[in-house]
Amino acid sequence: MIECCKCDKTGNGNAASLPRGWGFIDSPTIGRAPICPQCLDAEAEVAPRLRGKIINVCEDGTIAPQSLTETTKERLAQYISRLENLRIEKAEVSDRERDVYGDAKALGFDVRAMREIIKIRAKDPKKYMEEQQMLDLYLVSLEEKS
Numbered sequence: 001m002i003e004c005c006k007c008d009k010t011g012n013g014n015a016a017s018l019p020r021g022w023g024f025i026d027s028p029t030i031g032r033a034p035i036c037p038q039c040l041d042a043e044a045e046v047a048p049r050l051r052g053k054i055i056n057v058c059e060d061g062t063i064a065p066q067s068l069t070e071t072t073k074e075r076l077a078q079y080i081s082r083l084e085n086l087r088i089e090k091a092e093v094s095d096r097e098r099d100v101y102g103d104a105k106a107l108g109f110d111v112r113a114m115r116e117i118i119k120i121r122a123k124d125p126k127k128y129m130e131e132q133q134m135l136d137l138y139l140v141s142l143e144e145k146s
């Protein structure tokens with residue numbers, strides 16, 4: 001038999017095999033203790049994703065996420081490292097792009113027009129034509145009106 005640490009509810013089970021809907025909370029004051037579904041609901045209301053999982057209750061009563069397993073920590077570190085490297089690469093590519101525009105500008109090219117051309121050439125030609133036709137239609141209509 002197991003007893004809820006928040007109320008006087010009891011359930012059929014033990015620490016290794018909790019009754020359906022029950023969970024554990026970790027508290028620095030009471031340690032890891034079983035909690036009934038109703039009390040778990042009340043605790044998890046603050047953090048719904050924790051419902052039905054082992055949750056930690058901090059000393060001030062707020063809920064902290066359960067700690068990560070070693071495998072999860074390892075994976076997280078790998079993802080973060082990959083993302084950080086990509087950020088560095090992105091910054092390097094931006095620097096090189098800026099250099100190219102700088103060179104062109106030094107020789108008198110219109111950098112604004114060049115940026116626009118890069119944008120246009122990246123578009124689908126058919127879609128670009130449609131956009132241009134719409135722009136023309138609107139511009140002409142406005143001219144006719146004035």
Ligand SMILES: [Zn+2]
Pocket residue numbers: 004005006007008009035036037038039040
């Ligand atoms: Zn309870």
